Amino acid sequence: MDLKELRQRAREKLKGCCRVCPECNGRACAGEMPGMGGIGTGAAFRHNVEALAAVHVNLRTLHGIRIDSVDTRLNLFGRELSCPILAAPMTGMAFNAGGALTEEEWAGAVVKGALAAGTLAMTGDGPDPVMYRSGLAEIGHRGGLGIPIIKPRANEEVYRYIDLAQEAGAAAVGMDIDAAGIIPMARAGQPVSPKTPGELREIIAHSALPFIVKGIMTVDEAEIAAEAGAAAIVVSNHGGRVLDHTPGSAEVLTKISAKVRDHMIVLADGGVRSGLDVLKMLALGADAVLIGRPLLIGAAGAGEEGVTLVLKTLGKELKEAMLMTGCAGLSGIKADVAAGVPAAVQLG
Numbered sequence: 430m431d432l433k434e435l436r437q438r439a440r441e442k443l444k445g446c447c448r449v450c451p452e453c454n455g456r457a458c459a460g461e462m463p464g465m466g467g468i469g470t471g472a473a474f475r476h477n478v479e480a481l482a483a484v485h486v487n488l489r490t491l492h493g494i495r496i497d498s499v500d501t502r503l504n505l506f507g508r509e510l511s512c513p514i515l516a517a518p519m520t521g522m523a524f525n526a527g528g529a530l531t532e533e534e535w536a537g538a539v540v541k542g543a544l545a546a547g548t549l550a551m552t553g554d555g556p557d558p559v560m561y562r563s564g565l566a567e568i569g570h571r572g573g574l575g576i577p578i579i580k581p582r583a584n585e586e587v588y589r590y591i592d593l594a595q596e597a598g599a600a601a602v603g604m605d606i607d608a609a610g611i612i613p614m615a616r617a618g619q620p621v622s623p624k625t626p627g628e629l630r631e632i633i634a635h636s637a638l639p640f641i642v643k644g645i646m647t648v649d650e651a652e653i654a655a656e657a658g659a660a661a662i663v664v665s666n667h668g669g670r671v672l673d674h675t676p677g678s679a680e681v682l683t684k685i686s687a688k689v690r691d692h693m694i695v696l697a698d699g700g701v702r703s704g705l706d707v708l709k710m711l712a713l714g715a716d717a718v719l720i721g722r723p724l725l726i727g728a729a730g731a732g733e734e735g736v737t738l739v740l741k742t743l744g745k746e747l748k749e750a751m752l753m754t755g756c757a758g759l760s761g762i763k764a765d766v767a768a769g770v771p772a773a774v775q776l777g
């Protein structure tokens with residue numbers, strides 16, 4: 430199946446929950462939550478896409494690099510990945526994706542599809558226990574090759590969920606701290622809340638696995654995560670789904686990365702739609718990126734194969750973008766790959 434057919438099938442299966450637009454930019458679906466959109470006006474989702482579009486790249490072709498030798502491999506949490514592109518955690522298939530997939534089908538498609546592309550998936554958590562459980566079960570079946578991300582639940586609950594991740598042998602574990610205010614969790618009697626730096630330190634100390642703090646958008650909070658012992662952060666506004674009018678993640682990435690990248694891994698997500706977008710995020714200071722909505726479209730259109738196809742396409746585009754910007758490997762993707770960065774994108 431090619432991408433065109435995959436997208437047509439996804440459009441049918443998603444029944445309007447996602448229109449599978451030519452450009453996935455948060456405009457048509459603004460405010461559609463439940464659904465695939467961004468919260469409120471949809472500005473935070475749009476800002477992710479716009480911030481990346483505003484970053485231009487320097488064309489460089491006077492070099493000896495050849496496409497077959499471009500190396501996108503990355504070592505992350507002790508595993509070698511084919512490319513710096515992971516699947517973002519996503520849940521709520523019944524209410525966000527119109528039931529196009531069950532929670533179990535989604536977890537299977539994304540964990541296996543990412544592995545077939547030579548990379549890893551993160552899996553999510555939500556008000557229905559099946560959401561965390563199905564991701565974790567799939568990770569367990571694949572010898573721990575995946576990363577569960579836990580909601581900022583009551584601390585005792587978080588400890589229990591971390592223990593389950595450890596039992597499944599997960600590669601790492603994390604928390605989407607930016608989900609600290611989401612209503613459906615409270616409605617389901619599983620309240621979430623922000624964590625104090627002390628609480629975060631205790632949570633991380635409980636984990637024998639590398640710990641990822643997902644949903645960092647400011648330098649001060651990146652420093653708190655680093656001081657609390659996090660192995661990694663994800664610079665992310667949750668795909669624009671938790672607070673309207675935040676900046677795009679690409680706008681804040683460089684400042685954050687400049688402060689903490691010496692001490693921890695910096696991941697980023699939000700609006701990454703092409704291999705060139707991956708290159709831009711890396712030039713702005715990310716070690717790797719996460720992909721959200723395009724993989725849900727992939728899974729709705731063609732299950733595990735759809736996830737693999739979308740990821741492999743992004744990996745291929747990244748190689749092409751590296752060739753054309755003179756980058757033989759990921760360590761060669763430096764800030765000078767980016768050109769004409771607008772003032773809104775805060776450089777370190």
Ligand SMILES: Cc1cc2nc3c(=O)[nH]c(=O)nc-3n(C[C@H](O)[C@H](O)[C@H](O)COP(=O)(O)O)c2cc1C
Nearest residue numbers: 517518519520525553554605667668699700721722
């Ligand atoms: C339908 C949907 C469900 C999501 N569920 C979760 C989740 O359970 N846990 C989490 O950490 N992030 C969740 N996210 C946020 C993604 O992990 C990611 O940060 C975001 O989608 C990246 O932006 P992109 O979709 O533009 O690539 C969800 C996003 C969407 C669109």
